[in-house]
Amino acid sequence: MVKAKNTSFDIAYRAGVSQSTVSRALRNSPLVNEETRLRVQAIAKELNYKVDKNASSLRTQRSGTIALLLFEDPTNDDSLINPFFMSMLGSITRACGNKGYDLLVSFQQMSHDWHADFEDTRKADGIILLGYGDYTDYEEKLIQLIEQETHFVRWGAEVKDLAVVSVGCDNFQGGYQLTEHVINNNRKNFAFLGGVSSGSPEFLDRYLGHCKALTDHNLVINTQLQFDAISTEESGHNAALNLIKGGEKFDAIMAASDLIAVGAMRALQEHNMRVPEDIAVFGFDDIPVASFTFPTLTTAKQDTMLAGELLVDKLLALVNGEEAKTELMATTLVVRQSCGSGH
Amino acid sequence: MVKAKNTSFDIAYRAGVSQSTVSRALRNSPLVNEETRLRVQAIAKELNYKVDKNASSLRTQRSGTIALLLFEDPTNDDSLINPFFMSMLGSITRACGNKGYDLLVSFQQMSHDWHADFEDTRKADGIILLGYGDYTDYEEKLIQLIEQETHFVRWGAEVKDLAVVSVGCDNFQGGYQLTEHVINNNRKNFAFLGGVSSGSPEFLDRYLGHCKALTDHNLVINTQLQFDAISTEESGHNAALNLIKGGEKFDAIMAASDLIAVGAMRALQEHNMRVPEDIAVFGFDDIPVASFTFPTLTTAKQDTMLAGELLVDKLLALVNGEEAKTELMATTLVVRQSCGSGH
DNA sequence: CTGAAAGCGCTTACAG
DNA sequence: CTGAAAGCGCTTACAG
Numbered sequence: 001m002v003k004a005k006n007t008s009f010d011i012a013y014r015a016g017v018s019q020s021t022v023s024r025a026l027r028n029s030p031l032v033n034e035e036t037r038l039r040v041q042a043i044a045k046e047l048n049y050k051v052d053k054n055a056s057s058l059r060t061q062r063s064g065t066i067a068l069l070l071f072e073d074p075t076n077d078d079s080l081i082n083p084f085f086m087s088m089l090g091s092i093t094r095a096c097g098n099k100g101y102d103l104l105v106s107f108q109q110m111s112h113d114w115h116a117d118f119e120d121t122r123k124a125d126g127i128i129l130l131g132y133g134d135y136t137d138y139e140e141k142l143i144q145l146i147e148q149e150t151h152f153v154r155w156g157a158e159v160k161d162l163a164v165v166s167v168g169c170d171n172f173q174g175g176y177q178l179t180e181h182v183i184n185n186n187r188k189n190f191a192f193l194g195g196v197s198s199g200s201p202e203f204l205d206r207y208l209g210h211c212k213a214l215t216d217h218n219l220v221i222n223t224q225l226q227f228d229a230i231s232t233e234e235s236g237h238n239a240a241l242n243l244i245k246g247g248e249k250f251d252a253i254m255a256a257s258d259l260i261a262v263g264a265m266r267a268l269q270e271h272n273m274r275v276p277e278d279i280a281v282f283g284f285d286d287i288p289v290a291s292f293t294f295p296t297l298t299t300a301k302q303d304t305m306l307a308g309e310l311l312v313d314k315l316l317a318l319v320n321g322e323e324a325k326t327e328l329m330a331t332t333l334v335v336r337q338s339c340g341s342g343h
Numbered sequence: 344m345v346k347a348k349n350t351s352f353d354i355a356y357r358a359g360v361s362q363s364t365v366s367r368a369l370r371n372s373p374l375v376n377e378e379t380r381l382r383v384q385a386i387a388k389e390l391n392y393k394v395d396k397n398a399s400s401l402r403t404q405r406s407g408t409i410a411l412l413l414f415e416d417p418t419n420d421d422s423l424i425n426p427f428f429m430s431m432l433g434s435i436t437r438a439c440g441n442k443g444y445d446l447l448v449s450f451q452q453m454s455h456d457w458h459a460d461f462e463d464t465r466k467a468d469g470i471i472l473l474g475y476g477d478y479t480d481y482e483e484k485l486i487q488l489i490e491q492e493t494h495f496v497r498w499g500a501e502v503k504d505l506a507v508v509s510v511g512c513d514n515f516q517g518g519y520q521l522t523e524h525v526i527n528n529n530r531k532n533f534a535f536l537g538g539v540s541s542g543s544p545e546f547l548d549r550y551l552g553h554c555k556a557l558t559d560h561n562l563v564i565n566t567q568l569q570f571d572a573i574s575t576e577e578s579g580h581n582a583a584l585n586l587i588k589g590g591e592k593f594d595a596i597m598a599a600s601d602l603i604a605v606g607a608m609r610a611l612q613e614h615n616m617r618v619p620e621d622i623a624v625f626g627f628d629d630i631p632v633a634s635f636t637f638p639t640l641t642t643a644k645q646d647t648m649l650a651g652e653l654l655v656d657k658l659l660a661l662v663n664g665e666e667a668k669t670e671l672m673a674t675t676l677v678v679r680q681s682c683g684s685g686h
Numbered sequence: 687c688t689g690a691a692a693g694c695g696c697t698t699a700c701a702g
Numbered sequence: 703c704t705g706a707a708a709g710c711g712c713t714t715a716c717a718g
Contacts, residue, residue: 007711018689023713033687048491050463054406055711058397058694065447065466083631086429093450102466104408105448107436120393122695123408123445148391233635262635269637288426289632292576292605294612350695361705366697376703398695401710465711688718695710702704 006049014047015040026051057122066101066315067124068092071108071131082231082259083287084302085130088155091308092128099312101125119150126151126315132231134199153315155307157201158326165318166326167310171202171284174300174331175209178282179254181298182339183217187252187280190214191225193239193264194256200230203256206284210254224248229260236263244271251279252339258283258290258299265293265338276340286334295337302331349392357390358383369394400465409444409658410467411435414451414474425574425602426630427645428473431498434651435471442655444468462493469494469658475574477542496658498650500544501669508661509669510653514545514627517643517674518552521625522597524641525682526560530595530623533557534568536582536607537599543573546599549627553597567591572603579606587614594622595682601626601633601642608636608681619683629677638680645674 008026012019017036024032025040032040043049057063070085089105096103104124108131118124127145129152142164145152153165179190192210194203211221225248229239236255240263243250253268255261261283265275275281275295283290286301306329314324335341351369355362360379367375368383375383386392400406413428432448439446447467451474461467470488472495485507488495496508522533535553537546554564568591572582579598583606586593596611598604604626608618618624618638626633629644649672657667678684 009711019712020689020691020714021687023711024688027713031687036687048463050460052401052711053464053466054397054401055465055694056713058395058401058696059711059713061694063397083426083429086426089432089448090450093448097449102461103448105432105436105446106440107433117393118445120391121396122398123396266635266637289635292609292632292636294609294637352695362696363698363705363707364703366695367704370697374703379703395695398710399697401712402695402697404710689716690718691716692714694712697710698708700705700707702706 006047007052008049011040011044011047011049014043061122063123063125064101065104065118065124066096066312067104067106067118067127069106069108069127069129069131071129082132083289084231084257084259084285084304085132087287087304088130088308091305092130092311093308094305095308095312098309099316101312101316120148126153126319128152128311128315129154131155132200132202135201136199151315151318153311153318153324155311157205158328164326165314165324167307167314168202168326168328169302169307169331170328171205171331172209172212174284174302175206175254176213177209177331177333178284178298178300179210179213180217181333181335181341182252182254182280182282183213183219185280185339185341187339188219189222189225189248189250189252190219191222191227191243191248191250191253192256193227193229193236193243193253193260195228195230196226206254206256222248225250229256229263231257231259233259233263233266236260237267238263240264240267244268244273253279253281255281255283258285258287258297261297261299261338262289262293265297276338280339282339284331286332290334291336293338298336298339299334300331301334303329349390350395351392354383354387354390354392357386404465406466406468407444408447408461408467409439409655410447410449410461410470412449412451412470412472412474414472425475426632427574427600427602427628427647428475430630430647431473431651434647434649435473435654436651437648438651438655441652442659444655444659463491469496469662471495471654471658472497474498475543475545478544479542494658494661496654496661496667498654500548501671507669508657508667510650510657511545511669511671512643512645512650512674513671514548514674515552515555517627517645518549518597519556520552520674520676521627521641521643522553522556523560524676524678524684525595525597525623525625526556526562528623528683530682531562532565532568532591532593532595533562534570534586534591534593534596535599536570536572536579536586536596536603538571538573539569549597549599565591568593572599572606574600574602576602576606576609579603580610581606583607583610587611587616596622596624598624598626601628601630601640604640604642604681605632605636608638608640619681623682625682627674629675633677634679636681641679641682642677643674644677646672 025037227239229235283299290297317324570582572578626642633640660667
């Protein structure tokens, strides 16, 4: 037989107080006598009583939960999620835990209607948006969320003309710094693998920073050496194959993400081009794989731990009716072996 | 001004019916007239009304939510979660979505008291346990969960003597199949990298399958060539360095996991030992990285999509008071380049 | 400091 | 097929 769950009334009965007092005692209300509080808490613990969150959330209209919407383009392998977002998921989960919030996770297809009604159903107090994909589709949904007065924050480049709180990296500066580092390693002919349209604003910013570094050092921007790619290993592999096939001379590849870089290195190695001796390769993100490749990958680290904290902090501020501002984090140059000067 | 949220009473008022009828209509109850139902649903949609889950969960004592406890040993990099479990997380999330359940995710330290009170607080109807670490610590917590009559399932090897529903892979068979494949590629001296104690039952089973394949093919099990490792790249790297330092002759390495294999390949390449020409290397799991390494990694695939579905299905069966049985899935041999016969 | 009571927004027996 | 009413288990003004 399953024993019926204890309620605050059961605790009250055992403690010889009213149910109201139990509720106050368990919430550490200053309105309750110290001794009473301790007695109630002891009994609650003994009976393994836990406050029913559905009831308390219904009463307080607060769920103590945040929803994370991880959206993505369809991939052939359903289980393959961009490792960078996986790191973010990890840090967001931890940041939520530190704040005493639970995290509801939901994967969404970029192309579908988002199941973003967690706040409407009162299951979550606010939403964190995380993902990539064509920005054009994305913007419409943001507008919808704003109209519904949903509390939300997002990871990514700043959104202009919309009252949206974003946390992102300074992609321009990151692209600049990486490129400058490799220029200082005496590379002159840079290829760039990654989409550079407004549909992928992060990649575009990285590219613009890259180009600025080139011109600041009196190097030529050769658009023949730019090939589109999305952030997958396969796409990076394809782009690098096209680059090689193109026949233009190059001695360095900036990949718009680490995953692209990994694919590019595979293509180079298949063509017996040595990294870094013949070609320097560098990426962006510093995903875990970046330190496992051979050679290990020079990249710009995005601080996912900090990002997770910022996203959660800002969302909770919004939930509490406070102000929150978009924030751009600096990236950190991580020098490894793939550009020839690493350890 | 924030507009007050609509309730079922508002919908009832607009539709000219009682609130009970609204509730029935929105739940597609057969008790409600077709025409009435459509009218109510139209109005609800128009007003963007969503049923308050806190209220309905309180009433029905069902949350429509599953909690996933992902526990792990502390790692130096907090954001680095075992990619295999990340794949599992992905498939579990999808499986939950397909069943109309939400997923609450929580990371736990193996060593800490688990925050496993999601069911006690009525935030979740059941719990999925996912993780690795020393099995000895783990068992105590399982017993605690059973005593609390918590609904839960877990990923991993079958647990003896405990009424626990597990979903796992046939690690013995996987180890056997992989080893046999490499034996057929004319390797004779096998090293094994991975812990082989009862604290890591999955690794132990893989090792036992490996050993069985060796003896079945009249090869010697050389315990000098077994080195402990946990499932990280670094640990695999260290174990391989020790193996190389040991000076025993070997021409193949079975790594207890892909992450260990990746670390081992790095160590080999640092010592100018070619994979697969000099040494065949194979892993276990088929994590995404396995197809990106150079050379790509031969391994045994654990079907994470199926695993996620099974875990969710079995948990929901338990939640509904039905029977659920422990299930062992077959692994699939994935032949790539690292053992010399791949494409 | 404590208690009695209202009410959060639903679902579902019960009565018709 | 529909409605009035009870009740899920809390939190918190209100009264003392």
